[in-house]
Amino acid sequence: MKRQVILWAAVLALIGWMSYGIWRGEAAVIAERDGAAAVSAPEEEKALPAQKLIALTFDDGPHPVCTPMLLDGLKERGVKASFFLLGGSIEGNEEIVERMAEEGHLIGNHTFSHVQLTKISPREAEKEIADTNEKILAAAGVLPVYIRPPYGEWNEELEELTDMEPVFWNVDPLDWKIQDREKVAGHIIKNAGDGRIVLLHDSYETTVEAALEVIDTLKKQGYTFVTAEELLVD
Numbered sequence: 001m002k003r004q005v006i007l008w009a010a011v012l013a014l015i016g017w018m019s020y021g022i023w024r025g026e027a028a029v030i031a032e033r034d035g036a037a038a039v040s041a042p043e044e045e046k047a048l049p050a051q052k053l054i055a056l057t058f059d060d061g062p063h064p065v066c067t068p069m070l071l072d073g074l075k076e077r078g079v080k081a082s083f084f085l086l087g088g089s090i091e092g093n094e095e096i097v098e099r100m101a102e103e104g105h106l107i108g109n110h111t112f113s114h115v116q117l118t119k120i121s122p123r124e125a126e127k128e129i130a131d132t133n134e135k136i137l138a139a140a141g142v143l144p145v146y147i148r149p150p151y152g153e154w155n156e157e158l159e160e161l162t163d164m165e166p167v168f169w170n171v172d173p174l175d176w177k178i179q180d181r182e183k184v185a186g187h188i189i190k191n192a193g194d195g196r197i198v199l200l201h202d203s204y205e206t207t208v209e210a211a212l213e214v215i216d217t218l219k220k221q222g223y224t225f226v227t228a229e230e231l232l233v234d
């Protein structure tokens with residue numbers, strides 16, 4: 001009797017040991033499969049249809065110091081932005097404008113001397129726009145299609161006067177006024193959303209730093225940064 005018990009115990013121990021071996025083997029296979037899935041996950045994320053798109057736009061440039069700093073940061077992160085340039089600031093900064101085009105950014109018109117287009121005559125408005133387009137074309141070889149009217153001032157008369165398409169915005173952190181990296185970045189991150197267009201000015205170091213911080217943060221939240229054109233043409 002005692003012998004039988006010992007035998008049964010041995011058999012049970014053997015079964016236990018074998019099942020443990022099988023379980024371990026399966027666990028290893030599952031671990032391997034999960035590991036493989038984890039590696040391919042970022043590609044699956046990119047293919048998701050529910051993409052969140054956002055555009056950073058920079059007015060009043062080019063700035064001889066801040067704009068190249070911003071372009072370096074955008075290049076490092078593989079991000080395309082939109083620049084609405086002042087024709088009057090292009091002279092001496094042609095290489096910066098050329099670089100914008102080379103690196104795939106959208107270049108738009110922000111008038112020649114930052115005038116409120118609705119307050120001047122149609123002839124003057126036409127000249128402000130045309131002279132700026134000419135400067136951009138000469139520097140970068142591209143003729144702008146989009147205009148960011150200073151102060152967002154636009155009307156039907158201007159609509160009829162020019163073929164250029166106005167680009168407005170829906171996120172304004174008042175970066176030029178605040179000049180505080182943390183506050184500017186915080187405002188944008190808080191107000192970010194799919195299809196949003198952010199108004200910034202590449203004439204301040206604080207804005208450049210804030211923009212790069214926003215990119216790093218929102219990318220982790222699944223945002224893709226595009227040019228304003230990509231949000232308008234839909």
Ligand SMILES: [Zn+2]
Nearest residue numbers: 059060150151
């Ligand atoms: Zn402006």
